Amino acid sequence: MVAPPKQKAFIGNKIAGKIFLFLITDDFWRDNNQIIARDIHFVREPKEGTYEIVAVFVVLYGILWNLLQLKTNSG
Secondary structure, eight states: OOOOHHHHTTTTOTTTTOEEEEEEOSOHHHHHHHHHHTTOEEEEEEEEOSSEEEEEEEEGGGEEEEEEEEOOOOO
16 A cells, blocks of 8 residues: 555654654663664764663654663662
8 A cells, every 4th residue: 555645744753753752771782782783773872861871763654762771879
């Protein structure tokens, strides 16, 4: 089935370009490297904050995901 031109315009814009899903991990760098190895494109490089490490990648149809590791507060 081929989508009509009007519908094709909405491919990749299902959520208005916002991040739709969060992939929470216990090992950010392991999963980041696995995503890169699968030729998945990051649209925001890893950023380390006070409470998290996060990066944004895009999958089929332009859906944006956060790869997120929350830092634990030990002490």
